[in-house]
Amino acid sequence: MLVFVLGLLVGSFLNVCICRLPRGESIVFPPSKCPSCGRRLRAAELVPVISWLWQRGNCRGCAAPVSWRYPLVELLTGIVFLLIWRQLGLTASFATSAAFFAVVIIIAFIDLEHQLIPNRLVVLLSGVAVVRQIFWPEVPLGSAVWGALAGSLLLLALAVVTKGGMGGGDVKLMLPLGFYSGLPGTLLLLLLAFISGGVVGGALLLLKIKGRKDAIPFGPFLALAALVTALAGRQILEWYLN
Numbered sequence: 591m592l593v594f595v596l597g598l599l600v601g602s603f604l605n606v607c608i609c610r611l612p613r614g615e616s617i618v619f620p621p622s623k624c625p626s627c628g629r630r631l632r633a634a635e636l637v638p639v640i641s642w643l644w645q646r647g648n649c650r651g652c653a654a655p656v657s658w659r660y661p662l663v664e665l666l667t668g669i670v671f672l673l674i675w676r677q678l679g680l681t682a683s684f685a686t687s688a689a690f691f692a693v694v695i696i697i698a699f700i701d702l703e704h705q706l707i708p709n710r711l712v713v714l715l716s717g718v719a720v721v722r723q724i725f726w727p728e729v730p731l732g733s734a735v736w737g738a739l740a741g742s743l744l745l746l747a748l749a750v751v752t753k754g755g756m757g758g759g760d761v762k763l764m765l766p767l768g769f770y771s772g773l774p775g776t777l778l779l780l781l782l783a784f785i786s787g788g789v790v791g792g793a794l795l796l797l798k799i800k801g802r803k804d805a806i807p808f809g810p811f812l813a814l815a816a817l818v819t820a821l822a823g824r825q826i827l828e829w830y831l832n
């Protein structure tokens with residue numbers, strides 16, 4: 591329960607990062623404001639999820655709708671923290687894993703909104719992955735290095751073949767994701783990302799929400815696949831091999 595609440599609070603901070611980082615704004619100052627009317631938010635309006643539900647998704651000052659992304663990111667972070675905790679317990683490995691996926695969530699939602707993956711977030715994510723690998727490794731070093739190389743080279747080849755259908759940001763993002771997941775994990779990760787990306791992309795085309803020319807960001811699918819691989823990769827691979 592405490593881990594879930596911690597995740598909600600961290601998720602609330604991730605929202606600030608998702609909002610401000612693409613605009614080059616500071617994430618510590620100024621305090622949170624309503625983007626429509628600029629009114630500073632009071633403490634009661636900063637309670638994760640509950641404030642949003644209580645205000646029925648509207649700003650108290652100007653009644654402008656507040657994006658569903660806010661409660662979604664908070665809930666998602668809470669659930670992710672809870673699942674990682676169930677797997678790793680309250681350990682240093684949990685802390686680095688939670689930090690890693692917190693950054694992954696920021697990247698996924700920025701990519702979703704702006705179709706871009708900021709380089710410095712990829713650098714930050716790589717830093718977390720390297721620190722984890724040095725002090726609390728979950729996969730052998732060779733496996734991590736091969737995961738990073740195989741994953742990013744595969745996406746690089748796809749980027750070349752599709753002439754930019756796969757973005758350079760995805761290729762770079764794959765380095766820390768592959769390093770974190772290790773080698774068998776990275777292949778599963780890519781497979782899951784292609785399947786989920788294909789299904790969702792196909793559905794968006796069929797429902798005519800997106801046209802054939804529209805870019806659909808791939809980062810969120812890589813992020814989701816990395817999470818599933820981290821939480822259930824071993825079970826999925828064992829099930830598949832049997």
Ligand SMILES: [Zn+2]
Pocket residue numbers: 624625626627628629649650651652653654
């Ligand atoms: Zn407002």
